[in-house]
Amino acid sequence: MEQKKIFLLPGDGIGVEIMDEVRKFINYMKDELGLTLVYEEGLVGGAAYNRYGQPISEEDMQRALLADAVLLGAVGGPEWNEVAYDLRPEAGLLRLRKDLKLFANLRPAICYPALVHASSLRPELVEGLDMLIVRELTGGVYFGEPKTIVHLEKGRKRAIDTQVYDTYEIERIASLAFEIARTRRCQVTSIEKHNVMKTGLLWKEVVTAVHSACYQDVTLNHMLADTGSMELIRAPKQFDIILTDNLFGDLLSDMTAMLTGSLGMLPSASLGSYDETTGKRRAMYEPVHGSAPYIAGKGIANPIAMITSLAMCLRYSFCLNKEASDLEKAISAVLNDGLRTVDISSEGMQNVSTRVMGDAILEKFRKFSVG
Secondary structure: OEEEEEEEEEEEEOHHHHHHHHHHHHHHHHOOOOOEEEEEEEEOHHHHHHHHOOOOOOOOHHHHHHEEEEEEOOOOHHHHOOOOHHOHHOOOOOOOOHHHHOOEEEEEEEEHHHHHHHHHHHHHHHOOOEEEEEEOOOOHHEEEEEEEEEOHHHHHHEEEEEEOOOHHHHHHHHHHHHHHOOOOOEEEEEOOOOOOOOOHHHHHHHHHHHHOOOOOOOEEEEEHHHHHHHHHHHHHHHOOOOEEEEHHHHHHHHHHHHHHHOHOEEEEEEEEEEEOOOOOOEEEEEEOOOOOOOOOOOOOOOHHHHHHHHHHHHHHHOOHHHHHHHHHHHHHHEEEEEEEEEHOOOOOOOOHHHHHHHHHHHHHHHEEEEE
């Protein structure tokens, strides 16, 4: 069988600790389940800057391009606050997204039954929550030109950011959202601001056209971004898939963190297009939390978002749906047993370290995977 190549980039801060836990699962699936998983490791972010003077080396960038999937921990920290802007740790992450041509970011928001009371919303609003935000990742205001600060007379300045979208960018992200919807509840809510933004008007027009042409079996709703923000807090379970642009996706996906109880619980996937020659889709998987330098090295980081990022890798890059589901069930089972890292701790629960949490999930995963 063809080997499935994973490139691990632990990064900085707690990224190193949570990647240690993921490595256990890959080794188990390789050595005991007989899956053809192989991995190698590199440096990104501040760790790469310290070694190479760059946030990712050319050699590691090439290894990422050749991998079937990239798993990334986290980048950044105060140690690198004074480095040049284009050499900051985050530049390594941005280069990975750019060179891998990762145009789609998938961020699930799942409220585990054992963590219903950790949400900032009432339990009845989030119990059973299972939604997915599909965010366009390489267009919009973050990448549009011109992007500059202009010096005017009398010391005044003018900042300019440009929101730009082409038809093809909207078509490919919409098609992906509809394809994924067919594996879920066949419901997509497209969110933009067509009432005041020309890009929103085009977004709605193109999404509607893609839906009409190929995906009429999927229910499509349109919603303005301000209304969508309100509805996420008022009644989040009405959503299955939210399809949105780069800017609104950045905002809305972080809002979902508090629906689930902790930023430490949220994984993400960033996907590219299928390569016509190899038939493979480049992809990178990472937790949405940062490097958390204030707790790095203390052994208390929550590894669940990193482990569920691996589950997304198994599902979207390798079509190992059973193993992905078993891994998600293992996490839920451990939480039901009352084990908690400090970020999701509550009265009556057992606080455990990063390593103990990883070991407990692996033990449950063993039982599900051979059952």
